[in-house]
Amino acid sequence: MPALSRFSRFLLPLLSGGLLTLAFPGMNLEIAAWIWLFPLLFLLWPMAEREGKKASSPFLSGWLAGLAFWIPNLAWLRHSSRVVGGARDDTWIGWGPELLGFAAVFGLALYCALYFGIWSWIVARFAKPDFKKLANAPWQISTWHSLRCAFIAAAAWSGLEWVRSYFPFSGFGWNGLGVALHQNVLLIQIADVVGVMGLSFLPVFVACTAWNTVSRMIMVYRGQGQCRSRLDFTFAMVLVLSIAGYGALRLGEKCKEETVTVRTVLVQPNVAQVDSWSGELGPQIYKRLHDFTRLYAEARDGVTQTDLVIWPESALPVHLYGLADHRPYFDELLGLGDYSLLTGTELHEPGQRGHVSAVLFRGGYNQRQEYNKIHLVAFGEYLPLRNIPPFSFLKGVLPGDFDPGTKAEPFLLEKPQVQLIPLICFEDTVGRMARRFVRPAPQMLVNITNDGWFLQSVETEVHLANAKFRSIELRRPMVRAANTGITCFIDTYGQVTSHLHDPVTGNTFIEGCLPGEVQVSKAGILTFYARYGDVFCIAMLALTGVFMALQFRRKKAAV
Template sequence: MRAGGSDAPDAMTEAKRAAGWLLKVWPWFAAILSGALATLCFAPFDQSWACWIALTPLLAAIWFSGEGGKRRGARDLLLGYVAGLVFFWSAFFWLHTVTVPGLVMVGFYMAVYFALWGWLAGLVRPRAFVSVWKSGRMPDFRPNDQPLEAPSPWLSSLRNLGLAFILACAWTALEWVRGWMFSGWGWNGLGVALHGILPIIQIAEFTGVAGLTFAVVFVNVIAVVTVRRFIAEAKVAKRRPHYDFTLTMAAIVGLCAYGIRVLQERPVTKPLRIAAVQANVPREEKFSQQFQGKTFFQFARLTRLALATKPPPDLIIWPESSMPGPVLEDESNHRFVMNVAGSMKSDLLLGSIDEDEQGAYNAALLIPGGVGKPQVYRKLHLVPFGEYVPGRHAVPFIAQVVGNQVPGDFARGKEAVVFRLTNGMLVAPLICFEDTLGELTREFVLRGAGLLANVTNDGWFLRSAGAEQHVNNAIFRCVESRRPMARAANTGVTCFVNQFGRVAQVLRDARGSTFTEGVLTGTVEVPTSQRLTFYTRHGELFAKLCGCVALIFLVVRIPQLVRRKSGNT
């Protein structure tokens, strides 16, 4: 031991150093935690409860750490960006089975939306929040940032509700922009995490997924301010009413009550017998002429199984790109498909490659029973880094990085084509990820579609969470439009979904896996009413209104901050 007991000061110095280090790093760990919690909401974990708290660590890090100053905005941006990187790289990790560079680039780009929200959260952060941890006094949000000794509980609650409203609008608007900017990638919005809670998702017929996202973010913000107030009240040993929390919970209960009432409705429907074929063709065999005979045999055998069911199906669906090449242009593919279609009375809907002088298209065909004239739909929304490479010709570097994995680009279709079955029923042919796009799906419904039919091939992602995430995003199209959906996947999730978003039937093997070969047969109840939902008529109006609110707030708020900084200098 040193003379004079100098070990004690050394220990105190080390403790202070450790405490200082923790104060610096905990915000970054909190941002990482938010990204991880957001990932936990989606397949393969599917922990929907996590969405209600996913943003709370990030928000706490932005509001309750660090000092003010010119660099604070950049710090808030970076905290949000870190949370976004963690989320997108982990939630979409299955993309590595197709393109590792694409996964990296998607993460770098998508994280920008988290970053922008983090910056805005810092912008609306009341500076008095910091004083809560130091003095225990209730904060005021007035421009002079002087805390009130005893603010009205209603006034405090209204301020918190306003704060939650602005941040929920901003997040909802950013998710909407993410869904269309640069072709768009709107998967796994926070509202999608609620896909399995049928009562609450019924509001999607008015707001789309955006309304659910708004509710989730609103609850996250209210959770943070409520915990903050509890801590502040504990320090002064005084409890006060939390009207903001109570009103928020009442609103969520109200949404669930509405959904329960909707789920009890029994609309008039017309039964349609459907057989969805899942051939489970390995991706390395998919477009190989070497395996053409094997592919023909698989589809012929599975189609015979479908036709053997009683009563026979009205519609048989083969998945996306079911044949190893174009059907209408390739003689052998054309002969095989027409022979199968000519041998049955059922209509045949299949995914195919289509070609013309403009290029190749990812397409869907409907061949009426008895070999009527084929109806053709060419895909409108192409998947970046899957069906085309953004900036391939404008930015040579991108072509060098991913060009070997995506050697050519599909051409884009021109219009939404609705197929007419032999019995007169109208069908929306959605290809691949198009069933995750609400704005696109409503275009088909506005043209009279009563059934949504998705042909897809999630086999590109092997046995990953990509297939399950796909269907979880897709079921919201049924709620938004009040139309049922039949999905036929090459492999992944072949299923039938009713108009309330309930997955009614799923093709599984004896072990419960959806990655199998087989035929899913069943009766889909198609509503006879042509009623158009609010969402079908108006699309993403709710998200656009949220965007307007966020923009108006920024237009008003930023000049205030500039004037305040000018006054302080």
């Protein structure tokens, strides 16, 4: 048994992290988001100190759980360096790109796992329940004690997710615990108040109260307690039902809003990144974009059936200022009908670093609006601390940087009069970024992305799962034009109403167009999240800090 106990110190955290992985795209087993903490809590909140056995490190336990989650969860990241080496599929591409890809996965996983470790240290050091109090104190004290410990644990989790989304290098907020609920349409509606990171509070709170309740029952069964209260878990269930009720109320508003219809066509060229770089398919790509657009936007009998055509990020084989032929190309294309065209491109001014950009055309090449991407991807679009080791060692992989944009102004669509919120690539996964564009006016979110860097991996599903929450947080519909998928329409409740796929195989990595109608609210109401952002998570972080300080002061005074 002692050997098994030592083994369990490593096995249980790994089991927790592995269970959590099942809740995310690839498996989408939501139940895992509610139960994954139990093996880890067995170490962090033991019912009794084990005699003759050294207590395991809570930070190490949490960090191991984080590694078990993040390594498989980020496995798709390895393809980015493989694509640079010329990869088109999972075929071995050579030791250099393969090792660099695995290093990227392990490096980011090692960092993200730190937050699991910090959280575990906090809950074991400052929020650990006194199980004697849980099992023997009067029901009021037992219930309050359980709820307080669970609250601090959940608050610490939400607060740390906010920190991870912000630091360092503009943060990495992907796949917070709330994202695991992306298919639960009732519970996720509360994101318009607390944001997706605030939603993460709920599974942690429920799991911790459930653990306390089960522990109390076990101790009573063993004859070590007499309190049979289950009001803490009842409170947790009431909270879940209340949030579900809020979601039902929001969903009931679907047919009550007065809307503007934007007839939209999304183009998915499905161009491999290797082909995009080579330049050999440039003429074919321009023709493909032209033909797809003409198919839907050309006026027939003087009538254009499309309002907006959207091409994905980096759709143009050559940056916008790089060809004199761009002017006649766009003038001819836009002259086919009365519509607007939004495309992703790069903008390079002579003698300056370039921008990753979105451009909205109407009528001709010179009639355009431009947006330069603000939230650049570290180690993808710029190299942080470029001249400082070890970051300087990556100069050969990323020889130059893009400049970030500075203005978060929506595009103005003329027909119909609707504002477009342009989000390039991973900007649709950053709530604080998207809310900067929100105005009290009819608006729709437009994401243009190129996920071809990650080949035919689960990344496209992961990206979509994270992006859905922007529509809920801001109550703006979203359209996504992706080079290799997933191209889709998302309503204001985070539901994918249609997506481009092969009707026989279900494959989303195809070439094609997806037409549809976007219903945009005329009211342009600002949600609580749109007005105040991640204030809930910041408050949770502050409360955690205050509680830790009080606990530390109390323990110090008791010495």
